Amino acid sequence: MTEGGPWWRDAVIYQVYPRSFTDSDGDGVGDLPGVLSRLPYLAGLGVDAIWLNPFYPSPQADAGYDVADYRDVDPLFGTLQDADALIAGTHAAGLRIIVDIVPNHTSSAHAWFRAALAGDRAARARYLFRPGRGDAPPNGWRSVFGGPAWTRVEDGSWYLHLFDAAQPDLDWTNPEVVAEFEDVLRFWLDRGVDGFRIDVAHGLRKDPALPELPDTLDPDVPVHIAQPGHPFWDRDEVHDIWRGWRRIVDAYPGDRTMVAEAWVLDFARLGRYLAPDELHTAFNFAFLVAPWDAAAFRTAIDDTLAGLAPAGAPATWVLSNHDVVRHATRYGGGATGQARARAAALLMLALPGGVYLYQGEELGLEEVLDIPDALRQDPNFIRTNGAERGRDGCRVPIPWSGAEPPFGFSPDRSTGTPWLPQPPSWAECTVEAQQSDPDSMLTLYRAALEIRRERLGEGGLEWLSEPGDPVLCFRRTPGDLICVVNMGAEPAEADPRATPLLTSAPIGAGRMLPAGAAAWFAD
Incomplete structure (x- = not known):
């Protein structure tokens, strides 16, 4: 982390999906006491903060993103006292805590x-x-x-309702809505949270004329992504809201922060959310959606750094979250996907700025593709009658220990079953199975996070490879760390003069880096 600067500019933040993290009471659903019990693991992993998905009272029509009360905890996850204990425990562990806030819509039960x-x-x-x-x-x-x-x-x-019918959109031209959410911010800031992840940050203001979608929109662009002239995504008026929120957050000590979920791929437009009087950071979806291709990743990195520079905001880097297919599967699955996921981790963790890790990626978890239809809960699956498989596959409870489900997710004598089924093959992926294995994904993440903490902070990068090269190679500036990622189909020679610090796969004879592998060197 950067010394002397705000903690969030280069923090590694671990996303906790509470219902799938740890079940403390045996009902098959993760909860806040479960998260509290795992703080030693998270501190030992080497992250700087955690981000919690919604835990508020909710009918759970959309896994808690249909909020019925923004100032309490759903009994499914615990109590408000449990939230206070988790906030205090997180700080005692030397970590920060960010909570999700959902301002575009409420629950129909609100x-x-x-x-x-x-x-x-x-x-x-x-x-x-x-x-x-x-x-x-x-x-x-x-x-x-x-x-x-x-x-x-x-x-x-x-x-x-831009999402489920159980999620009616709020009218953000109404001053009562504005005042209510400003009070909600203060409620959680007063309880000690270090910031907020803002759901659908690009969608709160709609064209009051409610026009039809213009013919100029590209029909091949997913419906949740902003395009120029869109009547309900990325409208100019939304920035008034964020300026008001920034004034509130800045009134609190401790470098409180806000990160936007804004599906705005135009960096000139995205940079507006990161003006000095608006939000601090935004998720980098251009990097997340990049395919396994050197040119695509290089473009995403260059566009990110250049696009955010005018705002003076740091980049964020993310490979997976609770809304997308896990990247080990996106990159090919199986042995190929695992190798590429290891390499992608070293690429991401070497870049300047902040990083978001999604729970279980440090275990190499892949998307669970064979969840029975009768057990799926995502409204995306339900509303499309199964045409869209939904997001349940990346939300399966993570494995901690043991040889069979629930893999330590629930107590040993639990009579409940996890809310989504875990594959029996995950016995090889548990924290217990990986923690003493020097070649495991978990060991790689821990080593990378330790080196990152010791050697990297804010700054930039200098490309050492040429555009079009299937091998990405850059030096972090200032510093001496060189990152090399071989995205080609054949082994590539690594710099014979540099000292290896960490590799995602063994380097072969003649300092050859295998295809789908990455390495860190000290120059």
């Missing part, structure tokens, strides 16, 4: 929405209720989860 359906006009004005076009919705907007983005209620009007 008190505001229930009042709106009961006829409370002030409550209804906090959402986007509109008259239809006869029996048709106000426009043809589609939900990110499939199907129409509008649902009709008993009085004949329609409400907007």
